[in-house]
Amino acid sequence: MIGFDHVHLRYPGPGHEPALEDVHVEVPTGQMAFLLGPSGAGKTSLLKLVTMEERPTQGRVRVLEFDSVTVRNRELPSLRRRIGMVYQDFRLLRDKTVFENIAYVLRMTGVLDHPTLQRIVLRLLTHVSLYHKRNHFPDQLSGGEQQRTAIARALVHEPRILLADEPTGNLDTVSALEILEIFRRVHTAGATVLIATHDESLAARYAERAIFLEEGRVVRDARPARGRGL
């Protein structure tokens, strides 16, 4: 469950408009929701509040059993390991292979024996159809393949929440649909999926819920029947 209780966010420094104003939204466990809105609407800021990269200036954010008011910095790694995060620019480690990009995250949590690593990583790579590219470096992959690597990395801890910030922004239509299909499978498996995008057509196809943001405010909260438009 993700909850935003009357959240305000203003970035420090002069001249910054409020990034979010009085956002009061709850995304229940197992929902596949889309954050929609133009650039600067506050979608990324909302996702950063979920990973607690940012803390609200006012109000509170609740993610699983973590609360932005009471969470301590040393608890953040534990929170972030239970959230999978996918970005528009993939954010892969450029000097590591596809396999290593995923294995590295596992090593971080103490999974160090090679047979276990191999079993988990190769299963994930099969899941995102990248088994055959496991020894490639990110720069040797297409945008869609890089994004699938990033998704495999995000899924490595079997997260209960998957966040995606413009995951299809750099992809062609076919790749974008492949990515959304993976998200749908993750959602079907029980995870809460929250995707920020400006592509309403994708949202119309996959969203259980569409939250529209404008200038940091929620302006519409729709629950469309899948495939029937927003």
Place this chain on the structure above:
Amino acid sequence: MTRLRFFLSEAWEMQGRDVAGGLASLTALTAVLFLLAVVLLAGHNIRGAARALEGRKGLEVFLVGDLPEGRVGEMAELFRSFGEVAEVRFVSEEQELRRIERELGGVDVSEAMGTNPLSPVFRITLTPEAAGRAGVVQGLAEEIAVYEGVDEVLYGEAWIGSLERGLRHVYWATAGAGILASIAVLLVLWNTIKLAFLGRRETIRILKIVGATGSFIRMPYLLLGAMHATTASILALLFAALLRWVLVAMMPGLRFLPLSWTVVFLAGATLLGILSSYASVESPLRSLERSHEAVTS
């Protein structure tokens, strides 16, 4: 052990990304630590020579001429009871006269002067521990000088004063060199590790997002700093040993640093490496946690 191996391989990989920078850091650290090792080597040998001189530290307690025999015995017992005293030897005025006459080649001094001008004397030597402590001989001389029957106490004020001043200078020079070298090691490594960290800033940002703890991110840098400092200190000690080997032909008896000093040198350098790496990583790591990326949507 497997986890340590993982962190070591990460540190090694980081080193491999900037070989030139690593070599520059290693060279600077080796040079600084070599200079420190040379100062320590010089200090150790000077102290060794001083210790040999300290063995000669002692007192000559001249007595008034007409002391009863019983009093002389009492005084000898009293001086022997001092913890700093190793040996008390009494020399009567006759024994002293005979010694001088022997040294002068058999000249009859008492006949020439008509009387024996010498005083009976106690020759006191100190224990090695007391001889090694500054100010002990002076204190003892002052204490003995006030006893009844004591005429004068001599202990070679001039050379003992110079020796102790010299040793103090050696001590301060060694300490100063140690402090300067520590600062230099801290600065060189602080800079090297910070550059290595900033070079991987984007990677670290990604690691934080996927849930890396501070210690997971920090550990390879601490090990990298320790690796640099340990390697540099080993090289510095090897060069110092080489220098000693070259100089020993000109200065026989020149000794290398004792094992305990070598261990402290290595451990101290390694600890400094870890501390400076920690200091250099901590601040950017925190600023990374609080940095606000551009809001894209």
